[in-house]
Every structure is written in structure tokens, then in C-alpha cells.
Amino acid sequence: MNRLLVRVKPIEGECFGGYTARLARENAFDNVQAFLRECCEVSRYQLYKVPLNKIALLTDIKEQHKQNLWLKYDPNRGFTYKGHFMPNQFVAVGSHFCAQCLASGGYTIAQWNLGWLPVCLTHRTLLTVGCKDCKGRLNGFNAVRCNCIISGLDHAEKVSDDVFEFIVGLERELQSSKDARQWRAKVRTILSEGYLKYRPFVYGRSYRVKDGLPDKLKYRLSPRLTVDIYKDHLKSRMAA
Numbered sequence: 001m002n003r004l005l006v007r008v009k010p011i012e013g014e015c016f017g018g019y020t021a022r023l024a025r026e027n028a029f030d031n032v033q034a035f036l037r038e039c040c041e042v043s044r045y046q047l048y049k050v051p052l053n054k055i056a057l058l059t060d061i062k063e064q065h066k067q068n069l070w071l072k073y074d075p076n077r078g079f080t081y082k083g084h085f086m087p088n089q090f091v092a093v094g095s096h097f098c099a100q101c102l103a104s105g106g107y108t109i110a111q112w113n114l115g116w117l118p119v120c121l122t123h124r125t126l127l128t129v130g131c132k133d134c135k136g137r138l139n140g141f142n143a144v145r146c147n148c149i150i151s152g153l154d155h156a157e158k159v160s161d162d163v164f165e166f167i168v169g170l171e172r173e174l175q176s177s178k179d180a181r182q183w184r185a186k187v188r189t190i191l192s193e194g195y196l197k198y199r200p201f202v203y204g205r206s207y208r209v210k211d212g213l214p215d216k217l218k219y220r221l222s223p224r225l226t227v228d229i230y231k232d233h234l235k236s237r238m239a240a
Contacts, residue, residue: 092112
């Protein structure tokens with residue numbers, strides 16, 4: 001296939017995987033897997049590893065449009081968020097969503113795929129992994145079709161002001177960093193200490209740990225647990 005019939009452009013702040021899922025929806029594919037197999041010759045498990053230049057050929061998107069995709073995957077660098085390298089441990093691909101954003105915008109935001117960022121920065125609410133009403137697990141393809149979310153029945157939990165400001169501070173600190181290595185070390189330390197504290201109570205069994213964090217952070221730390229870790233960190237900082 002040389003060109004897609006419906007060639008939507010990336011929306012600023014969108015993640016690459018969510019954009020790919022949106023292309024599949026807009027072009028009437030049954031699912032993302034069918035789109036990837038027919039148009040990109042990869043499996044759904046390689047959703048984020050589709051070369052961006054291949055998508056560009058299918059959609060005619062220009063360089064300025066590519067900059068709207070804040071979270072991308074580069075075969076040589078790995079994941080990057082706004083140009084900063086993000087280790088796999090820090091990325092929670094397609095796991096978390098803000099129901100209010102989905103209801104109003106209909107696309108997945110790059111920040112939802114960051115394992116260290118457990119809240120929606122627009123609505124100050126805890127991200128969700130599924131619909132509270134129909135109990136369905138969401139993903140970038142079917143989330144905007146969830147009738148519960150579209151009708152506004154899903155009401156996410158607000159996070160406290162101090163935790164929200166701390167998370168916003170982490171985001172600002174990252175964007176102001178020329179070299180994000182110190183920032184990554186700081187966040188890894190906070191999450192590692194919290195993970196090691198909560199792991200016996202939350203998971204009940206051990207997982208292989210790398211640099212103090214489980215190999216796949218996206219499957220181990222839920223948004224609620226991440227918020228609890230940040231709360232504990234703020235309390236210990238106040239007590240120091």
C-alpha cells in the first residue's frame with residue numbers, strides 16, 4: 001500500500017503508538033494488528049517500533065508534523081520523550097488513560113505512556129487502566145469507542161495538590177535539562193525506594209530487579225501506587 005485513503009496528521013502531544021492506532025481507526029481497519037500487518041508488515045507487539053519514515057510515506061506527514069509526536073521510538077536511541085532519552089523502565093506503552101481527555105479529544109497523549117507520570121496534567125486526575133463502569137480494559141484503539149467514557153460516566157480520582165505540584169515539577173525539570181541523566185537518576189531512586197517498600201504487600205512475589213526497579217516498570221507500578229510513592233517521598237523530605 002503506497003498511501004492511506006484517510007491521512008490524518010499527528011496532534012501536538014500525541015504518542016506515536018496512539019497515532020498509529022488512530023490511523024487504523026480512521027481507515028476502517030478492524031484492529032491495530034490488521035493495520036500493522038497490511039500496511040507496515042509488523043506485528044502488533046512492534047507497534048512502537050514501526051519506522052516513523054514508513055508511517056510518513058503512508059500519510060505524507062512532514063517534518064513539522066513529526067515534532068507533534070512527543071513520544072517516539074528510534075531504533076538507534078530507543079524511546080525519546082520531547083527529545084530526551086527514556087529508558088524502557090520509564091515507559092508504560094498503551095497502559096494508562098485519562099477518561100476526560102479521551103471523551104473530549106479522542107486521541108492518546110504521550111504523557112500517559114510515561115511510567116513516572118501517573119496523573120493527567122490537564123485535569124489533575126489519576127490515570128486509569130480501564131473503564132470503571134463496564135470494567136473493560138482500555139487501549140489506544142478501543143478507548144474512544146467506550147460508551148461509558150463517551151457519555152462521561154467515568155469519574156477519575158483527583159490527586160492532592162502537593163503531589164500534583166511535585167509531578168509537574170518533575171516534568172518542568174526534565175524539559176529544562178540539557179542532559180537528563182541526573183534527572184533519570186533522581187526519578188529512578190525515588191521509584192526504586194518506593195517499589196522496594198511496597199513490593200511485598202502489592203505483588204506477593206519477587207520479580208527480577210534491575211537498578212532497583214523491575215525490568216518492566218509499566219507492568220509493576222500502577223498510577224495509584226506511583227502516587228503513593230511520591231506521597232511517601234514528600235513526607236520523608238518534609239521530615240528531613
